[in-house]
Amino acid sequence: MNESGRVEAFSDGIFAIAITLLVLQLAVDPHTQVDTAGQAWRALGHIWPAYDAYLVSFLVIGIMWLNHHTVFGYVARVDRGLLVLNLMLLLVVAALPFPTALVSDWLQKPGPAEVSVAVFSGFMVAHALTFQTLWWWLTRTGHLFDKRVDVEAARRTRLRFAAGTVAYPILVGLSFVSPVLTLGLHFALALYYAFNQLPIPLKPGAAADDEGAVAI
Amino acid sequence: MNESGRVEAFSDGIFAIAITLLVLQLAVDPHTQVDTAGQAWRALGHIWPAYDAYLVSFLVIGIMWLNHHTVFGYVARVDRGLLVLNLMLLLVVAALPFPTALVSDWLQKPGPAEVSVAVFSGFMVAHALTFQTLWWWLTRTGHLFDKRVDVEAARRTRLRFAAGTVAYPILVGLSFVSPVLTLGLHFALALYYAFNQLPIPLKPGAAADDEGAVAI
Amino acid sequence: MNESGRVEAFSDGIFAIAITLLVLQLAVDPHTQVDTAGQAWRALGHIWPAYDAYLVSFLVIGIMWLNHHTVFGYVARVDRGLLVLNLMLLLVVAALPFPTALVSDWLQKPGPAEVSVAVFSGFMVAHALTFQTLWWWLTRTGHLFDKRVDVEAARRTRLRFAAGTVAYPILVGLSFVSPVLTLGLHFALALYYAFNQLPIPLKPGAAADDEGAVAI
Amino acid sequence: MNESGRVEAFSDGIFAIAITLLVLQLAVDPHTQVDTAGQAWRALGHIWPAYDAYLVSFLVIGIMWLNHHTVFGYVARVDRGLLVLNLMLLLVVAALPFPTALVSDWLQKPGPAEVSVAVFSGFMVAHALTFQTLWWWLTRTGHLFDKRVDVEAARRTRLRFAAGTVAYPILVGLSFVSPVLTLGLHFALALYYAFNQLPIPLKPGAAADDEGAVAI
Numbered sequence: 001m002n003e004s005g006r007v008e009a010f011s012d013g014i015f016a017i018a019i020t021l022l023v024l025q026l027a028v029d030p031h032t033q034v035d036t037a038g039q040a041w042r043a044l045g046h047i048w049p050a051y052d053a054y055l056v057s058f059l060v061i062g063i064m065w066l067n068h069h070t071v072f073g074y075v076a077r078v079d080r081g082l083l084v085l086n087l088m089l090l091l092v093v094a095a096l097p098f099p100t101a102l103v104s105d106w107l108q109k110p111g112p113a114e115v116s117v118a119v120f121s122g123f124m125v126a127h128a129l130t131f132q133t134l135w136w137w138l139t140r141t142g143h144l145f146d147k148r149v150d151v152e153a154a155r156r157t158r159l160r161f162a163a164g165t166v167a168y169p170i171l172v173g174l175s176f177v178s179p180v181l182t183l184g185l186h187f188a189l190a191l192y193y194a195f196n197q198l199p200i201p202l203k204p205g206a207a208a209d210d211e212g213a214v215a216i
Numbered sequence: 217m218n219e220s221g222r223v224e225a226f227s228d229g230i231f232a233i234a235i236t237l238l239v240l241q242l243a244v245d246p247h248t249q250v251d252t253a254g255q256a257w258r259a260l261g262h263i264w265p266a267y268d269a270y271l272v273s274f275l276v277i278g279i280m281w282l283n284h285h286t287v288f289g290y291v292a293r294v295d296r297g298l299l300v301l302n303l304m305l306l307l308v309v310a311a312l313p314f315p316t317a318l319v320s321d322w323l324q325k326p327g328p329a330e331v332s333v334a335v336f337s338g339f340m341v342a343h344a345l346t347f348q349t350l351w352w353w354l355t356r357t358g359h360l361f362d363k364r365v366d367v368e369a370a371r372r373t374r375l376r377f378a379a380g381t382v383a384y385p386i387l388v389g390l391s392f393v394s395p396v397l398t399l400g401l402h403f404a405l406a407l408y409y410a411f412n413q414l415p416i417p418l419k420p421g422a423a424a425d426d427e428g429a430v431a432i
Numbered sequence: 433m434n435e436s437g438r439v440e441a442f443s444d445g446i447f448a449i450a451i452t453l454l455v456l457q458l459a460v461d462p463h464t465q466v467d468t469a470g471q472a473w474r475a476l477g478h479i480w481p482a483y484d485a486y487l488v489s490f491l492v493i494g495i496m497w498l499n500h501h502t503v504f505g506y507v508a509r510v511d512r513g514l515l516v517l518n519l520m521l522l523l524v525v526a527a528l529p530f531p532t533a534l535v536s537d538w539l540q541k542p543g544p545a546e547v548s549v550a551v552f553s554g555f556m557v558a559h560a561l562t563f564q565t566l567w568w569w570l571t572r573t574g575h576l577f578d579k580r581v582d583v584e585a586a587r588r589t590r591l592r593f594a595a596g597t598v599a600y601p602i603l604v605g606l607s608f609v610s611p612v613l614t615l616g617l618h619f620a621l622a623l624y625y626a627f628n629q630l631p632i633p634l635k636p637g638a639a640a641d642d643e644g645a646v647a648i
Numbered sequence: 649m650n651e652s653g654r655v656e657a658f659s660d661g662i663f664a665i666a667i668t669l670l671v672l673q674l675a676v677d678p679h680t681q682v683d684t685a686g687q688a689w690r691a692l693g694h695i696w697p698a699y700d701a702y703l704v705s706f707l708v709i710g711i712m713w714l715n716h717h718t719v720f721g722y723v724a725r726v727d728r729g730l731l732v733l734n735l736m737l738l739l740v741v742a743a744l745p746f747p748t749a750l751v752s753d754w755l756q757k758p759g760p761a762e763v764s765v766a767v768f769s770g771f772m773v774a775h776a777l778t779f780q781t782l783w784w785w786l787t788r789t790g791h792l793f794d795k796r797v798d799v800e801a802a803r804r805t806r807l808r809f810a811a812g813t814v815a816y817p818i819l820v821g822l823s824f825v826s827p828v829l830t831l832g833l834h835f836a837l838a839l840y841y842a843f844n845q846l847p848i849p850l851k852p853g854a855a856a857d858d859e860g861a862v863a864i
Contacts, residue, residue, distance in 0.1 A: 008222070012225060012226045012229060013229055015226065016226055016229030016230045016233060017229070017233055019230065019306075019310060020229075020233040020234055020237065020310045021233075022310070023234070023310055023311055023312075023313050024237075024240075024313075026314040027314070028318070028321070030321075034321075034325070035325055035328070036327040037327030037328060037330055037331050038327070039327075039328070040322060040327060040328035040331035040332070044318075044331070044335070054311065055307075058303075058307050059307075062306075062307075066299060066303075069222065069226075194296070194300050195300070
């Protein structure tokens with residue numbers, strides 16, 4: 001396994017665990033009275049924010065993984081700086097079950113709902129920042145990329161990458177207008193990024209990985 | 217590691233975590249009075265639905281993994297569509313500890329028992345649908361398969377694959393007749409699939425993987 | 433990655449998760465009154481069975497992993513039978529945090545202590561049985577092994593492997609005499625196996641893996 | 649995958665799970681009254697020790713992983729001794745969510761705060777000891793290293809490695825003077841080690857891994 005492969009395996013582990021731990025907040029409160037089929041359905045219906053939060057966070061972490069995976073597909077070497085920046089990014093990813101649980105617990109109460117979605121959006125800002133710092137580090141000298149990458153062109157994508165960092169703070173503000181709409185926008189944004197990405201610029205004639213594009 | 221290998225490693229991680237998180241619902245309620253050996257045995261006997269749910273879900277996720285693993289053994293390339301469809305499938309797999317916990321908590325109360333097993337069966341329907349969509353995507357053009365696969369023949373298996381999607385909705389209905397019987401049928405079905413699969417059609421002369429068959 | 437490598441990666445994931453989930457039972461009961469340093473030390477002292485259970489189970493699962501890892505180091509091919517038997521073994525391994533939590537919760541109450549250690553010992557019996565069945569399956573025809581293995585000699589080790597299955601049922605009985613002593617014996621046995629194993633018989637001239645021996 | 653790669657994959661799994669389980673202590677107590685936005689912010693502010701503990705422990709485990717990963721990058725062979733010593737190290741790593749939760753729960757109460765940070769520091773001592781024992785084992789004969797390593801020089805680093813084992817016991821003592829300061833020192837120390845390491849001594853002309861240095 002090359003250096004990049006080992007970092008990726010560790011990162012993939014954290015992505016996989018964080019995305020799977022989301023299920024722990026999918027639970028009926030053990031104090032709920034459930035003795036009849038009707039009460040059971042109502043108890044399941046009552047936790048609809050948990051389903052929403054699960055769907056949004058699963059998709060969001062999934063897309064984060066896709067992007068991380070795409071970028072590292074073009075990384076041939078790692079240095080301490082990249083390892084530390086990657087650790088910062090993983091620190092945010094691994095923490096995502098926390099704001100997800102907040103949304104799940106608070107979405108039905110107007111005031112706390114706003115706070116929970118604002119915190120969730122704040123984590124998305126933090127992720128966008130760490131991902132861009134990592135991209136900035138990679139494109140700074142470009143010597144960590146494999147030969148296929150057009151470093152000059154990659155460096156020019158920095159500004160477009162920064163667009164994501166503009167969108168997410170707006171969603172923090174929007175959380176105080178409509179938490180449910182904001183959550184829906186996170187879902188729509190993740191779905192959009194699932195199919196539309198900024199391709200990593202390659203030298204003429206270089207073959208892209210099959211899914212060689214990245215969204216932020 | 218080729219492209220398919222990396223997607224598989226991430227998927228394997230999620231399967232492994234989901235299957236291991238099942239153990240968290242194997243627990244004696246901390247409010248149970250346990251002071252004598254007799255009370256301890258009774259407390260352990262009282263949670264029999266947890267053992268049933270653990271056994272069934274473990275076997276079910278295990279077989280899902282076997283099938284996922286078999287199919288990806290013949291995938292040589294991945295595209296964005298496959299990645300997104302795979303993510304949908306993993307969304308269902310990672311959520312399975314939730315219906316498992318419902319069965320574990322509610323199987324001893326007639327009404328909620330029906331609801332919990334119906335929800336469990338519903339997740340099986342969702343899994344069958346996502347797995348078939350993935351299969352449909354792979355066989356549509358066949359260009360993601362490696363060379364050994366007979367794409368024409370693989371495309372013809374679609375209808376037989378669809379059989380699973382017919383069986384599971386019936387189990388949703390049966391949950392309201394007998395939840396315990398339905399749970400037993402899920403177990404029997406998983407056991408059946410453990411040993412009987414639809415082989416992935418190969419070109420004449422191509423060597424199958426050692427366990428090259430898939431159940432749905 | 434060859435077939436065996438992929439099965440092993442999935443198994444390694446389950447071993448790693450099961451062994452790490454053990455930490456969840458290392459916790460001070462949130463209802464404990466902890467306001468002074470003295471109370472904090474007492475609260476930490478009070479949960480000594482949790483430390484014991486953690487140490488024993490960590491070592492036990494660690495040794496199980498070593499053995500699993502050693503055996504699969506000599507497996508070149510997998511068939512459906514091996515996959516299903518491996519799944520049975522993992523079903524027991526993944527469940528081990530459950531008896532560990534029982535020991536942790538009940539070891540300070542004489543009656544329940546016996547029950548918890550008996551159940552723990554019962555899981556060890558179940559593991560020994562699944563591991564031996566897997567070994568029996570591998571040595572039956574031997575065609576799944578790589579070329580280095582002396583199949584005839586490997587088949588003759590079956591009886592010595594069976595010794596483990598005799599020892600563990602005795603520990604089930606001993607749990608009712610002294611639970612703490614029995615737990616200590618599990619620890620001692622795991623420690624013994626950490627350094628003394630039955631080597632996998634190889635053909636003359638074949639090079640062993642560096643740690644090519646197995647304990648049961 | 650070579651022998652070392654397989655041990656590393658298992659270890660990486662445990663590191664990844666332990667680091668991700670830290671998120672479970674990032675939670676608002678479900679008994680907190682949260683009905684307004686103000687109460688929600690206060691509830692989030694109230695658990696500041698949980699954020700501190702998360703940040704420190706995440707960084708600490710991350711750096712532990714970096715070092716483990718660096719050392720094993722130069723290991724070509726494994727023997728039973730190395731496997732068992734590695735298991736001891738993982739026993740400490742996997743347990744770290746426990747002292748992290750203690751810090752998170754007790755940091756706001758003077759007496760228990762001292763105890764929790766002292767226990768946390770104690771785990772750091774235990775980790776330093778297991779890591780050094782592993783390093784001592786590797787450098788004893790040096791036959792497990794790959795060819796690039798200058799074994800004589802590596803053996804001479806033992807004393808400098810031991811420096812870490814001196815620093816951490818001091819932090820145990822300092823916990824009783826100022827728990828918060830001590831926690832900050834753990835963070836600073838981890839951050840320092842993230843960028844400054846003792847390089848693994850190589851033979852003249854041998855190429856280091858890209859991040860070929862280790863901190864303790």
